[in-house]
Amino acid sequence: MLLTSILLLLLLLLFIGLPVGFALAICGSLGLYGMGGMPMLLGILDTAPLSSVTSYELISVPMFLLMAEFVILSGIADDLFKAAAIWVGRVPGGLGIATAIAGAGFGAISGSSTASAATLSATTIPAMLKQGYEPKMACGVVAISGTLAMLIPPSIALILFGIIADVNIGKLLIGGIIPGLLVTATIGFTIYALVLLDPSRAPAGRAYSLREKLASLKVVGPMVALFMAVTGIIYLGIATPTEASAIGATGALLLALRERKVTWSKLVKVVAAAASTSCMIFLIIMGARIFAFFFTLTQVTQDLVGWISIMEISPYVIMVAILCGYLILGCIMDQAAILILTVPIVLPVVVALGFDPVWFGVIVIVIAEVGLLTPPVGLNVFVVSRYTGRPVGEVFAGVSPHIFAHLIIIALMVIFPQIILWLPSHMN
Structure with a gap:
């Protein structure tokens, strides 16, 4: 009864807009007080806040955020888009495909989805609209391309998952590379298919000479160097994600x-x-640690694992049910809140079913991408709408074909887990 009341209170606080960190801390404190009184509560509050933010791995959060801010300041996203547009501008939907490529490139040196969506909104949408693109299509492409920063390393979301789940962060980051490239290609193919069905959605751009194309590559060099300086040295085992x-x-x-x-x-x-932004993330982690102490004392996770272990149901059926649950939660809750609330409960079940935690972490982040695009939360949709002045409904309409394509990619990664696990298995 106590657990049910605390969970309902938590959902209520999140629904009314209380910051996630405060909501978790309040509900966790009330739960601890209900189970052990003031001595237990004060004992946890005395140690949990400090212990939760002294992890060495957490240093990577402010560093990657600082990296993202400097990248935005440098204006390299503009150059990436222009270079991509020169190479693929003549293809049907070329500027849209260039936006996806720029989103992937920006995500590879950023890690912030909302920053990526905001930057792409200011850079690519005016160019697409000037060329005669359908507004909802242009906005939808930017909203979906911005989510690539959640998946392609360095990804703050994958780091947060690794900290919550106590999973190797380096393997999580490397595991996001191939799915990130696959999602980028899927966005491009979706744009191409939409334009083939209705060419009026995106007029073709002008052609460029080979000399102009080769000259445009000079802006790609610094991006590749920065990407290798971060992801390459993690893959080769030269440095930890924090370093x-x-x-x-x-x-x-x-x-x-x-x-x-x-x-x-x-x-x-x-x-x-x-x-x-770092302080906001650390506050969430502190609140989550307090709530986790209460949740551990309820022994719900242990009971759930035991219950599932005696059920005669295929592990894949249970996994599909779990992933469907994440899709539903993504429509109504913030992604950070979903990770913090569900991973401590679900991950032991996933491991007990025989699935790899690195695979599960990347899958959850891909599903979180869908949550950034679906109503009523749809954070990236609201970011694009705000920066462009276009109606929110128009952006949601423009992004809907990409959501269906995303679901197909998720299904492929469930059926073929090596899409995610192949690169991490070859790390030094």
Whole structure:
């Protein structure tokens, strides 16, 4: 009865808009007080906040966020889009495909989905609309392309999953590479198919000479170097994700300095933005630790694992039910809240069923991408709507074909887990 009451209160607090960290801390504290009184509550509050944010791996969060802010400051996203447009602009839906490529490239040196969506909105939508693209299609492409930053390393979402689930963060980040490329290709094919069905949606762009195409590649070099400086050294075993994040932040700063975009006022603004987001994430983690103590005492997870172990049902049936649950939750809850509330409960069940935790982590993040696009939450849709001034309903309509394509990709990754696990299995 106590657990049910606490969970209902938590859902209510999240529904009315209370920050996730505060909601978790309040509900966890009430639950601990209900189970053990004030001595138990004070004992947990005395140690949990500090212990939850002193993990060495957590240093990577502010570093990757700082890296993302410096990348935005450098303006490299504009250059990536222009270079991609030169190469694929003549293809039906070429500017849309270029947007997906720029989203993947920006995600590979950023890690923030909302930052990616905001940057792409300012860069690519005006160019598509100027060429005569259907507005809902242009907005939908940007909304879906922005989600790639959640999957392609460095991904704050994958790092958060690794911390919550105590899973190797390096393997999670590397495991997101092939699915990220596959999702990027799927976005491109979806755009191409939509334009073939109705060419008026996206007029073809002008052709470029081979010399112009080769000249455009000069902007790709710094991006590839920065990506290798972060992801490559993790894959080769040269550095940990935490060390790689510091290298990435330094590299992004050098990139911004190279573009002569750094001033003292901008530097202060960038550091403040990264610090603000880091504090929000740390607050969520502290609240989650308090709530986790209460949830552990209820022994719900152990009971759930025991109950499932005696059921004569195929593990894949249970897994499909779990993934469907994540899809539903993504429509109504923030992705960070979903991870923190569900992973401690679901992951032991997933492992007991014989599934790999790295595979499950990447699958959950791909599903979280869908949650960024579905009503009523659909954070990326609201970001695109805000930055472009287009109606929210129009953006939702434009992104709906991509959601169906995403579901097909999720099914493929469930059927063929090596799509995710092949690269991590070859790490040093």
